[in-house]
Amino acid sequence: xxxxxxxxxxxxxxxxxxxxxxxxxxxxxxxxxxxxxxxxxxxxxxxxxxxxxxxxxxxxxxxxxxxxxxxxxxxxxxxxxxxxxxxxxxxxxxxxxxxxxxxxxxxxxxxxxxxx
Amino acid sequence: xxxxxxxxxxxxxxxxxxxxxxxxxxxxxxxxxxxxxxxxxxxxxxxxxxxxxxxxxxxxxxxxxxxxxxxxxxxxxxxxxxxxxxxxxxxxxxxxxxxxxxxxxxxxxxxxxx
Numbered sequence: 001x002x003x004x005x006x007x008x009x010x011x012x013x014x015x016x017x018x019x020x021x022x023x024x025x026x027x028x029x030x031x032x033x034x035x036x037x038x039x040x041x042x043x044x045x046x047x048x049x050x051x052x053x054x055x056x057x058x059x060x061x062x063x064x065x066x067x068x069x070x071x072x073x074x075x076x077x078x079x080x081x082x083x084x085x086x087x088x089x090x091x092x093x094x095x096x097x098x099x100x101x102x103x104x105x106x107x108x109x110x111x112x113x114x115x116x
Numbered sequence: 117x118x119x120x121x122x123x124x125x126x127x128x129x130x131x132x133x134x135x136x137x138x139x140x141x142x143x144x145x146x147x148x149x150x151x152x153x154x155x156x157x158x159x160x161x162x163x164x165x166x167x168x169x170x171x172x173x174x175x176x177x178x179x180x181x182x183x184x185x186x187x188x189x190x191x192x193x194x195x196x197x198x199x200x201x202x203x204x205x206x207x208x209x210x211x212x213x214x215x216x217x218x219x220x221x222x223x224x225x226x227x228x229x230x
Contacts (some may be wrong), residue, residue, distance in 0.1 A: 004158075033217045043206065045159075047213075091158065095217040096206040102147060103174070104217060106158040 002027045002094050006107035013082045014115050020067075021077045021110045023092030031097040034068065034075045039089040048090070050073065053062070053097075055076075087114045118143055118211050122222035129229050131161070134197045138226045139209030144189035150182070153206040157199045161208075165192045 003026045013019035025034070036048040051059045052067050057067050063083075067076045080088055092107040126213045129135050139148060148153055150162040153196040163171040171184040196203050206224040213220055 035217055037219075043224045045208070045210075045219070045228075047218050050215065050217060092218075102149070102162050102164060102212065104159075106160075106220065108156075108158045 002029075002032075002096070002105045004092050004094050004105050005105035006092055007109050008110045009108070010111045010113070012113040012115060013079070015084060016083055017082055018078060018080045019112065021079075021090050021092075021112065022105055023075045023077070024046065025053045025073050025075065025092070025094050027073070029096060033095040033097065034066075035093040035095070035108075036064070036066070036075075037091045037093060038086075039091065039109070040085075041088070045091070047078065050106055082112050083113050084116060087112055118145065118213060120209055120211065120219040120220055120222035122209050122225050124225055125223060125229055126226040127228070129199050129227060131200055131229060133199055134195055135199065136193050136195045137207055137209070141190045142173045145211040146189070147212060148186065149210045149212075150192075150194045150209040151210060153208060153224070155204070159208065162194075165199045171183070184215070190198060194225065195224065199227070201229045203227065204229045219228055 005024045032053045034051045038048045049061045063080045065078045090107045091109045093104045095104050107115045121140045123138045148165045151159040153159050161174050162177045163173045165171045165184045165186040166188045183195045206226045208224045209222040210219045
């Protein structure tokens, strides 16, 4: 079974600075998807960024980028120019590539605080 | 994108009672997913609900405890039966968007069982 580990329960960053959230995963599959989800205090989860494992290029969405190291099974999220609105719980998640298994496996999350 | 509404947003329940959570989506979707988020824990998939068929439950979750209805393509309910304090959690409804793995979530239903 796949597992997702987020080793940082909490992180903090100064506004306008850069922060990196760590995620490692364990799988025997060669192709899969990885995600970072954000859960602000209002609790509605939203997708931040998505990476397909068969693509070597790291995904980027505006101030959010990932460092995907497939051999190391590492998938970190970098937030540049941090803003107060980035404060949230961040979850790393894994999904198998296809078939009928639609399940996402989530890590335990990292609570990010942004200090003004 | 999809807009998902859940009711109730929160509730306090007595041990041994049951509560039904409703999930309404603003568009027709094939599958709806129910997740549980226990305090300080990650999200765990309870079951996948398809319209017109029985829900598919994940390991550790059973229909008698978490019966699910899916009467049409925009609505689903999850019942938490015979509740105990261990059932105190946030229950989240979600649907998949246009891209694989892109889930849209409701705001969740926070249940506290006394």
